[in-house]
Amino acid sequence: MINVQDIHKSFGEAHILKGISTTFEKGKTNLIIGQSGSGKTVFLKCLLGLFIPEQGNIIYDGKKYSEHTDDEKRDLRQEMGMVFQGSALFDSMTVEGNVMFPLEMFTKQSKSEMKDRVDAVLKRVNLIDAHHKFPSEISGGMQKRVAIARAIVMNPKYLFCDEPNSGLDPKTAILIDDLIKEITEEYNITTVINTHDMNSVMQIGEKIIFLKDGLLEWEGTKNEIFKTDNEAVTNFVYSSDLFKKVRQMYIQEQN
Numbered sequence: 001m002i003n004v005q006d007i008h009k010s011f012g013e014a015h016i017l018k019g020i021s022t023t024f025e026k027g028k029t030n031l032i033i034g035q036s037g038s039g040k041t042v043f044l045k046c047l048l049g050l051f052i053p054e055q056g057n058i059i060y061d062g063k064k065y066s067e068h069t070d071d072e073k074r075d076l077r078q079e080m081g082m083v084f085q086g087s088a089l090f091d092s093m094t095v096e097g098n099v100m101f102p103l104e105m106f107t108k109q110s111k112s113e114m115k116d117r118v119d120a121v122l123k124r125v126n127l128i129d130a131h132h133k134f135p136s137e138i139s140g141g142m143q144k145r146v147a148i149a150r151a152i153v154m155n156p157k158y159l160f161c162d163e164p165n166s167g168l169d170p171k172t173a174i175l176i177d178d179l180i181k182e183i184t185e186e187y188n189i190t191t192v193i194n195t196h197d198m199n200s201v202m203q204i205g206e207k208i209i210f211l212k213d214g215l216l217e218w219e220g221t222k223n224e225i226f227k228t229d230n231e232a233v234t235n236f237v238y239s240s241d242l243f244k245k246v247r248q249m250y251i252q253e254q255n
Contacts, residue, residue, distance in 0.1 A: 007056035018214040034211035081151030083161040096131040121149040141172035
């Protein structure tokens with residue numbers, strides 16, 4: 001679990017995060033949504049420890065980040081898995097090499113132990129025959145699954161995803177959403193996802209926070225987002241005719 005208490009972050013005179021407080025629960029898919037410039041990326045980087053807030057606390061499973069020693073901060077970062085927007089795979093490494101990289105960097109496991117772990121996570125993301133392929137030889141959806149395998153190979157407590165469906169076709173995006181949700185539940189991970197994809201919101205949004213101008217404007221579940229009368233949220237979520245119709249259908253069913 002991650003507790004966020006009144007965090008503020010500025011760059012020069014630009015006040016980006018203006019007192020955000022929320023909780024991200026373990027074993028659930030927690031989504032951050034909002035327009036470009038709302039503070040989503042800065043917020044995610046604060047959660048990752050890449051940016052340090054000037055005010056407030058981020059608490060990981062009961063301990064404030066500010067109270068961690070340097071060694072504890074290093075250990076905490078090794079408990080974090082990250083899926084980047086563009087997958088961020090090493091072009092010169094095979095699929096197996098990309099997934100094994102964190103184990104080689106941060107553990108003292110034997111080669112056979114690392115190989116067994118890589119085999120296990122690649123099997124979990126349904127890539128059992130891709131070990132010796134290079135990123136350029138596989139599809140965008142497969143690259144994303146490699147990125148997820150690499151993110152979970154260290155058995156993290158926390159999984160962060162930045163626009164995991166970026167550049168994917170709708171069908172593949174749904175498969176990636178389902179995979180992230182399944183892994184979150186199986187591994188009991190605290191998963192936080194930055195996304196613009198409203199399909200993701202409606203499909204896996206167990207906890208959704210909506211940021212606007214650096215403030216937490218709204219939070220709730222994928223079902224509660226249908227009911228909200230918060231104008232900023234409805235203007236953002238229901239900007240397309242499709243989602244307007246979905247909301248109308250939901251309201252009619254409830255009545």
